[in-house]
Amino acid sequence: MKSFLGRYEGAIYALFRIVMAFLYWSHGPAWLFGAFVGRDPVPLTTKFGVAGTIEIVCGTLIAIGLFTSWAAFIASGEMAVAYFIAHVPRGSWMPIVNMGEITVALCFAFLYIAARGAGPFSIDALRGKGK
Numbered sequence: 001m002k003s004f005l006g007r008y009e010g011a012i013y014a015l016f017r018i019v020m021a022f023l024y025w026s027h028g029p030a031w032l033f034g035a036f037v038g039r040d041p042v043p044l045t046t047k048f049g050v051a052g053t054i055e056i057v058c059g060t061l062i063a064i065g066l067f068t069s070w071a072a073f074i075a076s077g078e079m080a081v082a083y084f085i086a087h088v089p090r091g092s093w094m095p096i097v098n099m100g101e102i103t104v105a106l107c108f109a110f111l112y113i114a115a116r117g118a119g120p121f122s123i124d125a126l127r128g129k130g131k
Contacts, residue, residue: 014121018063020109023102024075025059028052047085054078062113065122072114079107 005012029035031042031052042048054074061071087100095101118124 010120013116013119014065016109017065017068017113017119017122020106020113021059021063024055024079024106024110025063028055028057028059032056051078051082062110065118065124068118068122068124069114072110076107076110076114079103079110083107 026036029052030037030039031048032044034041042052044050044053055078058071058075058078061067062075083095083100083103087095087098087103090098092098095104118129
């Protein structure tokens with residue numbers, strides 16, 4: 001499999017980075033504007049307003065590959081905090097029980113992206129900062 005897909009590694013990684021960023025980003029407009037989920041927007045000064053702002057900004061930066069490692073590190077940390085603030089209090093530390101699977105998955109996906117960098121298909125690569 002490596003010999004077949006290995007030649008597409010850069011493009012596959014870019015797709016992974018963009019899809020993870022989109023999943024993360026989509027929570028921001030949901031918090032700030034009620035988009036996609038039909039709920040009332042939250043004030044910017046609440047913890048959910050701050051989370052939504054971080055999700056929009058970092059999600060966009062990760063998707064386009066600009067300041068990727070920093071944005072992904074911040075996003076990973078935000079997801080770790082979100083897990084312990086929003087999911088663990090639901091009665092279990094187990095993600096399948098407290099509905100925190102996407103939070104944990106995004107946390108570790110962004111930790112990987114922070115360590116690996118933006119990759120070849122990114123603005124960081126154009127700036128000479130991508131790996």
